[in-house]
Amino acid sequence: MQKLANPKLFLRLADMVRPWVLGATIVLLVLGLYLAIVQAPQDYQQGETVRIMFVHVPAAWMALFVYSFMALAHGAGLVFRHPIAHIAAKAAAPIGACFTFLALATGSLWGKPMWGTWWVWDARLTSMFVLFLLYLGYLAVWSAFGEDNRAARIASVVALVGFINVPIVKFSVDWWNSLHQPASVLRAGGPSIDSSLLTPLFIMALAYAGLFVTLWLLAMKAEVLTRRIHQMQVAQAGEA
């Protein structure tokens, strides 16, 4: 872990890993979409619209996972002063925001035929919306304070305070009577979904995770290189 603090070494490792993750993502995505769209049976109540689940649920999982990851990375960055940790969180944030938006948008498209409305202000939807705003606020901090150590520490505070929302999103369907269905996969007593739907769902989730890792490694590389360019520009200006 400590060796990765060397950006050069980190970039080399990331470049080595990235093509493999990208390949796995493509394979999983093709397989998952085939299983989800062609193979999976229709739901006896929802008909074809149940297939929205395969793009909606993994996006929502990733939205929560990425925010938790950011909070964890910032926590590690504060405790161990690992220089890559803050960059890792920063690179993950825009991707997480996209996943949150995807979950909201696909959920809305699913809600119209199933619930008869694009949007309701119930606990799960509202807390997810709040998560999206937290992502935006977090990104605003980085864009306002530049990229130095100060920005990293302030972003840490924002990310860690906002983490309070993650368990609220997760348990919102248990705590309040919600139009959104309660947890049916990650719950005590095992999943309540049939394996013919569950297998494609997990494959899609893995594909989403692979996509996240690919984009995240790319974003971190871009961030490290941007900083290097910035340092070089400063050095050049100093010489001139």
Next chain:
Amino acid sequence: MNAVTALIGRDLKTVLRQGSSAGTAVGFFLAVVLLLPLGLGPDQALLARIAPGSLWVALLMSVLLAAEGIFQSDYEDGSLELLTMGETPFEIVALAKALVHWLTTGLPLAVLAPLLGFLLNLPPDQVLPLTASMIIGSLGISLLAVLGAAITVGLRRGGPMLSLIILPLYVPMLVFGVSASSPATAIGGETAASLAILGALSLAALVMVPIAASAALKAHLQ
């Protein structure tokens, strides 16, 4: 302890003599209460139904409006930096600042709001629950506003960002505050239960905000 009371006393005196931000917040609150019935139409039944929620939203916005300046002058003239070097833990300093903000902005607005409820046709039997919920909630509201101010203190135009970061965190307080003051929308149905949760939220903020705010301020000052 002596240093803390001195700090609180100094800040209170400054606010009372300048009266700037707190007075603006009250004026802003009045303006929002004026605009709402004009925008929604003067339907008395509708106003009665939305009065608690409207007053709560107006309260949150007014408090945030006054928040931007909490640390501004101390940051600019360097006294904040001096305070980090003192013997008093910086978390306590942040707490003292929050207390002053609560006493000068949060609490006055919370007391004033239910009175303005009469302009919005607030049913008389909801005045007391609304006052209680606002007084209990205003402590947490002020604390979070202080956190926002600590995060954005170094920015020239920190106001919009402060709102973007802090308003989402106000959601639970708004939900339980409104449900305490309007029994019709109460989630658990019980005013007392909502007030208890609101109190819990304020107490949680009382513990966590000073730590987070002092971390943010120290990042600005290093």
